[in-house]
Amino acid sequence: MRIATWNVNSVRARRRHLLDWLGRPDAPDIVLLQELKTEEAAFPAMEVRAAGYHALVVGQKGYNGVAILSRAPAVERLRALPGDEADNQARYVEAECGGLIVACVYCPNGNPVGSAKFAYKLAWMDRLARHAETLFATERPVVIGGDWNICPTAEDAWDEKAMAADALCQPESRAAWRRLIWAGWTDSWRALNPPPARGYTYWDYQGGAWAQDHGLRIDALVLSPVAAERLAAAGVDRAPRALDGASDHTPVWCELDDAA
DNA sequence: ATGGTTGTTCCACAA
Numbered sequence: 001m002r003i004a005t006w007n008v009n010s011v012r013a014r015r016r017h018l019l020d021w022l023g024r025p026d027a028p029d030i031v032l033l034q035e036l037k038t039e040e041a042a043f044p045a046m047e048v049r050a051a052g053y054h055a056l057v058v059g060q061k062g063y064n065g066v067a068i069l070s071r072a073p074a075v076e077r078l079r080a081l082p083g084d085e086a087d088n089q090a091r092y093v094e095a096e097c098g099g100l101i102v103a104c105v106y107c108p109n110g111n112p113v114g115s116a117k118f119a120y121k122l123a124w125m126d127r128l129a130r131h132a133e134t135l136f137a138t139e140r141p142v143v144i145g146g147d148w149n150i151c152p153t154a155e156d157a158w159d160e161k162a163m164a165a166d167a168l169c170q171p172e173s174r175a176a177w178r179r180l181i182w183a184g185w186t187d188s189w190r191a192l193n194p195p196p197a198r199g200y201t202y203w204d205y206q207g208g209a210w211a212q213d214h215g216l217r218i219d220a221l222v223l224s225p226v227a228a229e230r231l232a233a234a235g236v237d238r239a240p241r242a243l244d245g246a247s248d249h250t251p252v253w254c255e256l257d258d259a260a
Numbered sequence: 261a262t263g264g265t266t267g268t269t270c271c272a273c274a275a
Contacts, residue, residue, distance in 0.1 A: 010267055037268065062268050109275060205265035248266075
């Protein structure tokens, strides 16, 4: 079972890239998408279906938006992250699929540091950590994947000094990530690629970042213990980032062996 | 210290 996550930065602008990628022979069984930037009604569900995938979409006009694509139908569990009824940003969807619990996250960016947006980022990550505890307690195979908007360590940034003022690299942001790791969750790519390996997943549109490989690793598939026991491979697919009109993120994937 | 780029929406904002 192959699972991937990809922040497409507008599913309408990336429709052709997405459909081409879903049509490749090694395309994943489950794909988590972020930053759809559209309402569910404008999601290209028919074309995605023709490519072989069911789609569970939580959309929003202009901003955010997440989806779970799957070859087998997914059964929806949650369309929002618990813990704040007033939060209407489309950043979370969770489903039962292929014997797994799968959660797709678009964590808040939080820039600039010290703003209300940074406070929202930390509050959202606190809600995620608390919800992750309930998922962990199921003792089921669980995958939480998406754009975390956190660069976990200095090894995950092209230049720690250049990123020092960014919300993605703040100590509080990294502490929110480590809270999950200390609780027993596995960062799938990093588990198989220990430092000094680099696996950037995002390159800014500005400053020729892609051409110079000035990237960050901020997209990840995080596994509960029984899922991590099945982890067979993980990788970053850099090809879509090299295309004309690319998203600023590229897909990350992991392979889980069949359940014993 | 600023400007560099992309997407969506509206004449900015978010990333």
